Amino acid sequence: MEFLNDTLAVTGSALRGGALTVTELVRLAREHGLERTLSYTLTTGGGQEKAVRFTGADLAVLLPLLGLAEDSPADTPVSAAFKDGLRLDFTLAQLRRAAKPVLLAWAAGGLPLVGPTGMEPLYTVFTEAEGLSKAAGNSGGPLRLVAEGVGEGSNAPGCGKWLCLLAAGDWDGSVPARPTRETDPGPLPPPVQPPAEATLTLRLNGRETRFDAAALAALPRTRAWFAARDGRFAFEGVPLRALLESALLPGEALPARLYAANPGGYGHELPTEWVLRGAESRYQPGQRREPIAAWAMNGAPLPSGEGPLRLVAENEIACWIKGLSEITG
Numbered sequence: 001m002e003f004l005n006d007t008l009a010v011t012g013s014a015l016r017g018g019a020l021t022v023t024e025l026v027r028l029a030r031e032h033g034l035e036r037t038l039s040y041t042l043t044t045g046g047g048q049e050k051a052v053r054f055t056g057a058d059l060a061v062l063l064p065l066l067g068l069a070e071d072s073p074a075d076t077p078v079s080a081a082f083k084d085g086l087r088l089d090f091t092l093a094q095l096r097r098a099a100k101p102v103l104l105a106w107a108a109g110g111l112p113l114v115g116p117t118g119m120e121p122l123y124t125v126f127t128e129a130e131g132l133s134k135a136a137g138n139s140g141g142p143l144r145l146v147a148e149g150v151g152e153g154s155n156a157p158g159c160g161k162w163l164c165l166l167a168a169g170d171w172d173g174s175v176p177a178r179p180t181r182e183t184d185p186g187p188l189p190p191p192v193q194p195p196a197e198a199t200l201t202l203r204l205n206g207r208e209t210r211f212d213a214a215a216l217a218a219l220p221r222t223r224a225w226f227a228a229r230d231g232r233f234a235f236e237g238v239p240l241r242a243l244l245e246s247a248l249l250p251g252e253a254l255p256a257r258l259y260a261a262n263p264g265g266y267g268h269e270l271p272t273e274w275v276l277r278g279a280e281s282r283y284q285p286g287q288r289r290e291p292i293a294a295w296a297m298n299g300a301p302l303p304s305g306e307g308p309l310r311l312v313a314e315n316e317i318a319c320w321i322k323g324l325s326e327i328t329g
Contacts, residue, residue: 006142007164014076014169016067022142026106028065029057038103040146042159052159054146056105059166060095068092068168076168080145081175083162088145092168103146104163113141188223188234189299198295198308201326202247204255209247219246222292226314227281235312237294240275240327255329260311262323268311270319270327279315289314293324 007019020028029035034057041049063078064070074093081087095102106113140161147159165175194213202209211219216238223236244254258275261267270291278290291313295302302310306322313319 008143009165009175010066010167011165012079012167012169012171014068014072015063015167022106025057025104025143029062032065034058034061034065036101036103038100040100040103040148040159042146052108053110054103054105054144055107055110056103056144056146058101059104059145060092060098060101062104063092063095063166063168066166066168072168079165079167079171080160080163081165081167082145082160083164086160087175088147088160098147100148104166105144105146106142108141108144113144114139188225191221191223192236192296192299192301193217194295195301195308200243200293200309200324202243203326203328204244204247205252205329207247211243216293216295219243222290224289226289226312228314228320234298235292235294236296237292237309237312240270240291240293240311241277243293243327244275258327258329260319260321260324260327262321263325264323266321268319268321270313274315281314291319 007021008025009019011017026035035055036058037053037055039051039053041051059078068076072092074091074096076092078090078092078095079087080090090102140159143163145160145163194216196213198213198216200211200216202211219238219242221236222239223234225232226235227233240258248254254272254276256272258270258272259267260270275291278288281287281289291311293309294312295307295309297303297306297310301307309324311319311321311324
């Protein structure tokens, strides 16, 4: 499988330098008895915690095999860089003292990690062969770095996806060229009508407005590619702005606070300014995306368990609310 030939760059004054394919890295760890399977608690985009069993090598133990001297100072910097631009920084002392090893992982749940390689667009369809897919929970590879409560970075403690470089000691901070996020994903699929069971209740200033499938279909709609860290998908639905404009009375002020939720109790507050005017996309430079109440993804009704409506908000992963049923202000 092609992703096994993806490479990990090794650099920095404290290491030998060079590059290892995933296959070479796994072979090296196994030859020295370093392969371990451990359970880590990760926080999802929705703020929920889940336990995932990763297989890989303890980074602190692996580094000497990559050239790190055994007597290296405790404050030796160790950095990990990822294809999506994330970087995590540690010290050697942090790695050695970690209550749970910082794991360089190549498998999750007993399946090899799969995902974009250095030769493909960052946002691409995950490999479906032999059950290896995003749905199986083994995406974000072929290499990830997993840490609980160690290091500094935008997702620490957490799990960095698409690991592409390890550095120790002094280095220039450069990272191998990564695929562009601006790759054209192609034409949008044909439009889809809201399913008959789609309903949304809007509560503004003490008044309640209920939108059924027909009312949603009559409003202006958005059909566009929306992106997040794990992919880019074609969503179709109604902008929240259009819902607000249709429900407000002439001259009525918009509430200062909007809150979207589903029947299960999960919800999230929405920036009113962002709802009205959209926001510059972090994932698709040059594009503006406004949050929508979506009923279709990739040319088909939302999958079971995600709809019939879902709030899609490109820059706020916690706002991708499945089963969206009400917005309150």
